[in-house]
Every structure is written in C-alpha cells, then in structure tokens.
Amino acid sequence: MSNKIVVNADVGQGTINKNIYGHFAEHLGRCIYEGFWVGEDSSIPNTNGIRNDVVDALKKLNIPVLRWPGGCFADEYHWKDGIGPKENRKRMVNTHWGGVIENNHFGTHEFLMLCDMLDTEPYINGNVGSGTVQEMSEWVEYMTFNGESPMANLRKENGQEEPWAVKYFGVGNENWGCGGNMRPQYYADLYRRFQTYVRNYGDNKIYRIAGGPNVDDYNWTEVLMREAAEYMDGLSVHYYVHAGPNGGGFWDKGSALDFSENEWDMAMQKTYHTEELIEKHSTIMDKYDPEKRIGMIFDEWGAWHDVEPGTNPGFLYQQNSVRDALIAGVSLNIFNNHNDRVQMANIAQTINVIQSMILTDKEKMILTPTYHVFEMYKVHQDAERIHLDIQSETLKFDGKEFPQVSGSASKANDGTVNISLCNVDKDNSAKFTMDLRGMDVSDISGRILTDSKMNAHNTFEQPDNVAPTNFTGFTVKENELELELPAKSVVVLAVK
Numbered sequence: 160m161s162n163k164i165v166v167n168a169d170v171g172q173g174t175i176n177k178n179i180y181g182h183f184a185e186h187l188g189r190c191i192y193e194g195f196w197v198g199e200d201s202s203i204p205n206t207n208g209i210r211n212d213v214v215d216a217l218k219k220l221n222i223p224v225l226r227w228p229g230g231c232f233a234d235e236y237h238w239k240d241g242i243g244p245k246e247n248r249k250r251m252v253n254t255h256w257g258g259v260i261e262n263n264h265f266g267t268h269e270f271l272m273l274c275d276m277l278d279t280e281p282y283i284n285g286n287v288g289s290g291t292v293q294e295m296s297e298w299v300e301y302m303t304f305n306g307e308s309p310m311a312n313l314r315k316e317n318g319q320e321e322p323w324a325v326k327y328f329g330v331g332n333e334n335w336g337c338g339g340n341m342r343p344q345y346y347a348d349l350y351r352r353f354q355t356y357v358r359n360y361g362d363n364k365i366y367r368i369a370g371g372p373n374v375d376d377y378n379w380t381e382v383l384m385r386e387a388a389e390y391m392d393g394l395s396v397h398y399y400v401h402a403g404p405n406g407g408g409f410w411d412k413g414s415a416l417d418f419s420e421n422e423w424d425m426a427m428q429k430t431y432h433t434e435e436l437i438e439k440h441s442t443i444m445d446k447y448d449p450e451k452r453i454g455m456i457f458d459e460w461g462a463w464h465d466v467e468p469g470t471n472p473g474f475l476y477q478q479n480s481v482r483d484a485l486i487a488g489v490s491l492n493i494f495n496n497h498n499d500r501v502q503m504a505n506i507a508q509t510i511n512v513i514q515s516m517i518l519t520d521k522e523k524m525i526l527t528p529t530y531h532v533f534e535m536y537k538v539h540q541d542a543e544r545i546h547l548d549i550q551s552e553t554l555k556f557d558g559k560e561f562p563q564v565s566g567s568a569s570k571a572n573d574g575t576v577n578i579s580l581c582n583v584d585k586d587n588s589a590k591f592t593m594d595l596r597g598m599d600v601s602d603i604s605g606r607i608l609t610d611s612k613m614n615a616h617n618t619f620e621q622p623d624n625v626a627p628t629n630f631t632g633f634t635v636k637e638n639e640l641e642l643e644l645p646a647k648s649v650v651v652l653a654v655k
C-alpha cells in the first residue's frame with residue numbers, strides 16, 4: 160500500500176475545544192505539595208507559596224483548565240478544612256495516597272490564586288462520597304456568590320471580597336469505586352440531588368459534570384444518560400494505559416523506563432483503544448443527546464506505570480520517556496478528531512504524579528517529553544479542525560491492528576494549518592506523500608520530538624536529553640510534500 164496523507168484545508172470540521180488540553184492536579188504524592196506549593200517561607204523562589212519556576216513553565220502550555228482537588232481525594236475532601244488562617248487549618252490523613260498528613264495549607268484560595276497565575280479556568284471536583292449536599296452547596300456559594308450570605312461573608316472574612324468565577328464543577332469522582340462504590344442507578348439519583356444545589360449565582364453559570372464510567376463500563380453511561388442527562392453538561396470518562404510484562408492492566412502496570420519492545424507495542428495498542436471507548440460511549444450518549452449538548456469529559460487519562468524504585472508506592476511518581484510522548488500525541492490526536500463530543504480532557508497529573516509535565520527534586524525542575532508534546536500541540540487549541548486522511552501501514556499487537564501513524568489537523572485564526580503526526584513504530588520510519596489541498600502553500604516548517612532509544616527521557620542531570628528540534632525530513636513541490644517520519648516520533652508541521 161502506498162502511504163498517503165491528504166489534508167483538506169477548506170473542509171472545516173468544527174472547533175477543537177481548547178479544554179482538550181486541560182490538566183489535573185490532585186492532593187496526591189508531590190503534585191500539590193512540593194510540586195505547586197512550597198509555602199511562602201520556602202527558599203525555593205515562590206509567589207505567595209507557589210513555585211515560580213513551575214508557573215513559568217506551565218504558562219508556556221496555555222493550560223486552559225485545571226481540575227482539583229481530586230481524583231479519589233475529592234470524595235474525602237472537606238473544603239472548610241482548607242480555608243482561613245493556615246495555623247488553624249485541620250490536619251487530616253490522606254488515606255488514599257500514602258497515608259500522609261495533609262495540613263490543608265493549599266485550599267480553595269490557594270487553588271484559585273494558582274489558576275489566576277496560570278490564566279486557567281478552575282475545574283473544582285466536589286465531594287459526594289463522604290460529603291453532604293449542604294457542604295457542596297456551600298462551597299459553590301462561598302466561591303461564587305456576590306452579596307450578603309453566610310458563605311459570602313465567610314469568604315470576605317478570609318480576605319477575598321469579590322467572588323471568583325468558577326465554571327466547571329464535578330459532582331463526585333469515580334463513584335463506582337473510590338468515590339463510594341456505588342451502583343449507577345444510586346449514583347444517578349444522588350447526582351440529580353446534589354447538582355440541584357450547585358447553584359448559578361449572578362452571572363456565574365456552572366457547567367455540571369457527572370461522574371462517568373470506568374473505561375468500558377457502558378452500562379454506567381447508559382444508566383447515567385437515561386436517568387440524568389437533562390441535569391448534566393458533561394459526563395466524565397477515565398481511562399489509563401497500563402502496559403506491563405504480563406499482559407498489562409491495573410495490576411500489571413510495568414516500568415516507566417525498563418520496559419520491553421513488547422510493552423512498547425502494547426502501550427501503543429492500548430492508547431489507540433481510546434478511540435473505541437469514545438466511539439462506544441458516544442453511541443450511547445447520542446441516543447439520549449443527539450444534539451451533542453453534553454460533553455464527554457476525559458478528565459483522567461494518561462500512561463500509568465509502576466512507581467520509580469525506592470519511592471513511596473502511594474505517591475505514584477514515575478519517569479516519563481519518549482514512549483509517553485507518543486502516548487500523549489496519539490491520545491490528543493484522537494481527542495481532536497472527536498471534537499464533536501469530547502469537550503474536555505485532563506491528563507493525570509501535572510507534576511510528579513503519573514504522566515506528568517514536570518518533575519521536581521527540591522529546588523530542581525525538569526520538563527518531561529509529555530510536556531513538550533503539549534507545548535507542540537497547543538496550536539490546536541480552539542482552532543478549526545480540518546479534514547485529514549491518513550493511509551498508513553498497520554501494526555499489530557495481540558491480534559489487534561492499529562495504524563503506524565496517527566494524526567490530526569487544524570486551521571488557526573491566522574490561516575496557518577497545523578498538522579500533528581505520530582509514528583508509533585519503534586523500528587521503522589514512515590514515508591508519505593502528503594497532498595495539501597484547499598490552500599496556497601508559501602511556507603512550511605516543522606518540529607519533531609524523537610529519540611533512537613525507546614526509553615529516552617530527561618533527568619535532573621540531563622534535563623534536555625529529549626526536547627523538540629526543527630524537523631527537516633520533507634521536500635515540497637507546490638502543494639505536495641514528500642515526508643519521512645522517523646521511528647518513535649511526534650511531528651507538528653505548520654503550513655502557511
């Protein structure tokens with residue numbers, strides 16, 4: 160088969176919601192504490208307790224939305240413990256994640272200050288599992304009510320006169336598991352009840368997100384959509400890639416760096432499985448919401464490996480390699496290509512936890528290959544998706560076929576066409592002829608992230624081992640490109 164890519168720059172397919180490039184920060188391991196928050200008295204340069212280096216690095220990603228405080232932590236978080244003078248804040252045990260003391264120094268005010276620094280929309284996840292309707296309702300009142308009320312007054316006493324704008328609110332997390340081990344019918348009823356008291360105050364219109372299925376639990380989606388669609392704006396879906404030596408899965412995650420060729424292929428095949436999940440969940444959502452009003456919110460996704468040897472097993476600290484970069488690139492292409500239903504996605508998690516953007520060691524900080532993919536792909540945020548057809552070789556793992564090359568394309572406001580391509584083949588490059596239709600081509604440039612080693616990664620000693628460089632593997636003849644994507648590469652082309 161001849162490998163061919165066709166781009167139709169004049170065939171628009173709707174906006175790629177910038178929130179697909181969202182992030183997630185939980186009170187887990189060293190994500191919040193040490194990652195974002197070091198406290199005002201730290202010797203690490205900070206602004207009101209938040210690390211300057213981290214904020215500077217993350218600003219370059221244009222993070223559109225940040226989910227907090229969990230995850231599983233959300234369903235045991237009591238927000239009132241995290242407001243007021245820090246010395247009076249309750250200390251609690253973080254039972255899910257390492258059994259460590261949570262001193263509540265990073266609470267609502269600190270999170271919303273962080274969002275302000277990053278210029279990102281907050282997405283707050285409320286507590287259904289161990290919380291009350293009153294507690295959730297009062298949190299929304301505390302943050303968003305502009306007037307005289309017990310919670311608005313309390314907020315003012317704590318130094319915040321004006322309400323914040325909080326658009327995205329999750330009503331529980333993984334309520335089929337750590338969020339209460341519920342059955343879908345029961346959660347659907349609780350969802351209906353809790354969300355009733357998540358009020359819109361003034362102009363603050365809340366986008367309510369219901370706790371959705373685990374991976375391929377289609378029955379959960381069916382029940383939630385059937386019973387509660389009219390009360391939700393979004394339905395969350397969680398899916399992690401686990402590729403271990405014994406077939407992979409939650410109990411066989413495999414090492415982040417010390418993995419086999421087999422585990423590389425398994426990881427790619429499992430990443431492509433995201434497409435099937437979206438399509439099958441979408442079919443159910445379409446039945447109850449044919450207008451596609453309700454967003455599929457992929458608010459936890461990523462490659463979840465074993466923790467690094469010698470680190471706290473409850474902290475989920477893992478390294479991040481070129482393999483993770485490919486997983487990110489393919490996943491983002493899939494989300495882009497399902498922009499009719501996927502309105503948000505939040506990779507887990509921003510710093511030091513699972514598939515991070517950033518790793519820290521005291522005052523040191525490094526950017527991961529996944530960070531670089533987010534930086535390269537940010538051109539797709541809120542851009543018009545355009546038609547892209549890729550005819551590539553197929554690869555096979557465990558009897559399941561998947562394309563050697565994944566891609567997505569969009570047109571920015573200034574007319575630039577951005578095409579992101581991932582060659583997931585660990586051994587072979589991919590040669591293509593690319594037809595650029597529906598545009599006059601005057602200039603093409605490209606960036607590439609790749610390495611000859613499957614587990615190439617950045618360390619505190621070699622922070623720039625894996626970083627994007629200019630891509631020159633193409634020749635242009637009018638509107639036709641001859642292109643060679645190296646093995647294990649993520650490429651973004653900008654065509655003007």
Ligand code: AHR
Pocket residue numbers: 185229230231232332333459507508513
């Ligand atoms: O991201 C880590 C955990 O994975 C989250 O807390 C939970 O929601 C999921 O199971």
